[in-house]
Amino acid sequence: xPETVIVDYDAGNLRSVQRACAxxxxxxxxxxxxxRLRRADRIxxxxxGQAGSAMATLNRTGLxxxxxxxxxxxxxVLGICLGLQISLDHSEEGDTPTxxxxxxxxxxxxxxxxxxxxxxxxxxxxxxxxxHPVLEDLHEDDxxxxxxxxxxxxxxxxxxxxxxxYEQPFCCALGKDNYVGVQFHTxxxxxxxxxxxxxxxxxxxxxxxxxxxxxxxx
Amino acid sequence: MLTKxxxxxxxxxxxxxxxxxKFVDTKDxxxxxxxxxxxxxxxxxxxxxxxxxxxxDERRIMLDVVEAVAAExxxxxxxxxxxxxxxxxxDLRLAxxxxxxxxxxxxxxxxxxxxxxxxxxNQNVVLSMDVLCVEASAAVPSGYEIVINGxxxxxxxxxLAWALEGVKRGAGELVVNSIDADGTRDGYExxxxxxxSEAVRVPxxxxxxxxxxxxxxxxxTEGAADAVLVASMVHFGDYRCSELKxxxxxxxxxxxxxx
Numbered sequence: 001x002p003e004t005v006i007v008d009y010d011a012g013n014l015r016s017v018q019r020a021c022a023x024x025x026x027x028x029x030x031x032x033x034x035x036r037l038r039r040a041d042r043i044x045x046x047x048x049g050q051a052g053s054a055m056a057t058l059n060r061t062g063l064x065x066x067x068x069x070x071x072x073x074x075x076x077v078l079g080i081c082l083g084l085q086i087s088l089d090h091s092e093e094g095d096t097p098t099x100x101x102x103x104x105x106x107x108x109x110x111x112x113x114x115x116x117x118x119x120x121x122x123x124x125x126x127x128x129x130x131x132h133p134v135l136e137d138l139h140e141d142d143x144x145x146x147x148x149x150x151x152x153x154x155x156x157x158x159x160x161x162x163x164x165x166y167e168q169p170f171c172c173a174l175g176k177d178n179y180v181g182v183q184f185h186t187x188x189x190x191x192x193x194x195x196x197x198x199x200x201x202x203x204x205x206x207x208x209x210x211x212x213x214x215x216x217x218x
Numbered sequence: 219m220l221t222k223x224x225x226x227x228x229x230x231x232x233x234x235x236x237x238x239x240k241f242v243d244t245k246d247x248x249x250x251x252x253x254x255x256x257x258x259x260x261x262x263x264x265x266x267x268x269x270x271x272x273x274x275d276e277r278r279i280m281l282d283v284v285e286a287v288a289a290e291x292x293x294x295x296x297x298x299x300x301x302x303x304x305x306x307x308x309d310l311r312l313a314x315x316x317x318x319x320x321x322x323x324x325x326x327x328x329x330x331x332x333x334x335x336x337x338x339x340n341q342n343v344v345l346s347m348d349v350l351c352v353e354a355s356a357a358v359p360s361g362y363e364i365v366i367n368g369x370x371x372x373x374x375x376x377x378l379a380w381a382l383e384g385v386k387r388g389a390g391e392l393v394v395n396s397i398d399a400d401g402t403r404d405g406y407e408x409x410x411x412x413x414x415s416e417a418v419r420v421p422x423x424x425x426x427x428x429x430x431x432x433x434x435x436x437x438x439t440e441g442a443a444d445a446v447l448v449a450s451m452v453h454f455g456d457y458r459c460s461e462l463k464x465x466x467x468x469x470x471x472x473x474x475x476x477x
Binding site: 012013016023048049050115116122123124125141142145149188189190191192194 | 219220221222223258263288289290292293294311312314316339340341342390391416419420421444445474475476477
């Protein structure tokens with residue numbers, strides 16, 4: 001029986017994610033137990049909140065190590081919002097060293113146009129940069145729900161799966177091997193978001209980025 | 219491109235859905251859920267529940283409604299009414315609300331905004347403001363005064379100053395509800411909406427007064443709002459959510475048109 005775990009690290013309301021998973025037929029358990037994570041064969045790593053406190057919890061509880069182990073073993077992992085941001089090396093939020101699964105950093109929005117609102121909040125459409133099993137069959141008018149004040153800037157453009165434009169285009173979905181991360185709240189993005197979750201539920205974790213970063217160790 | 223949002227507001231009073239349908243049976247709380255589902259299926263971008271009452275029994279009913287809606291509606295849910303403590307906010311969050319609206323209790327004790335922002339993150343704390351147009355004075359230089367307790371108690375507090383303070387304390391979004399425009403169906407209070415939207419860097423939701431699709435267009439253009447909140451327009455069946463969104467798209471506004 002496949003077991004999906006939603007990682008609980010005191011970062012926001014995880015039940016929304018659990019409900020959306022249930023809607024697409026994916027039974028997922030919310031757990032803060034590293035031992036439980038080590039038995040999972042599919043992992044969802046959501047989160048809203050602050051990078052510093054999230055990393056402190058992940059390191060203290062041993063969840064960070066368990067997550068790295070499972071990633072190394074090829075288990076499909078989906079990061080959402082903060083779960084995407086802390087996959088990079090560093091976050092400007094609280095000057096926090098983050099998980100370093102993907103080279104790059106998370107930066108605060110700085111706009112030339114002073115009237116632009118922060119957070120970037122609402123529904124926005126994606127520009128696909130490369131094919132990925134989790135982002136298949138997207139329609140160009142499919143919009144997803146975003147709420148964030150920081151954005152991810154991966155070093156290697158080859159990991160970028162999709163971009164979104166808010167004054168500037170920025171990365172909003174990245175993929176590296178069996179890790180895929182999205183900036184938007186797929187669990188709150190209507191049918192387009194549910195369809196993405198359904199594709200994640202069916203994904204075997206195999207993905208080869210266009211070039212570059214694939215060889216970087218976890 | 220970031221789209222403008224159409225938000226529908228469902229008022230729940232004494233556990234009953236107010237405004238939307240004339241039901242009398244308090245136990246019949248399946249109805250707000252059906253309404254939410256209908257709007258979701260018809261392209262609504264976000265849903266707000268306001269609980270006008272606050273006793274513990276009614277709070278439980280509200281939590282049940284939120285929970286039932288969250289189980290089948292996969293768009294952002296925002297809930298407000300009677301949130302006085304972080305514990306109130308956390309209960310609603312656990313029931314399935316992303317965003318928590320604070321209003322009167324925050325005016326009476328502004329630290330509530332800081333506490334909620336700390337516990338839930340700024341982006342999940344919405345400052346909802348009921349505003350009355352008054353003569354400008356030393357205390358209320360903008361000519362807009364904050365009123366609390368469901369429009370019953372004037373505070374002598376300036377709406378612009380309060381909006382700025384609220385954002386500084388950690389509110390991630392503002393709902394600007396004009397008491398003068400509310401229920402008139404003559405259109406949103408555009409000058410007020412624009413004043414506040416231009417003063418803050420967080421999104422502003424226009425509320426109160428919408429009667430026709432053109433009013434929504436005005437709020438998002440002249441009013442500089444990021445989102446529009448409707449109630450009567452959709453609850454009484456005068457307009458469908460999809461129809462309103464189409465009208466906004468036809469007026470050239472970026473809208474989510476596929477759902």
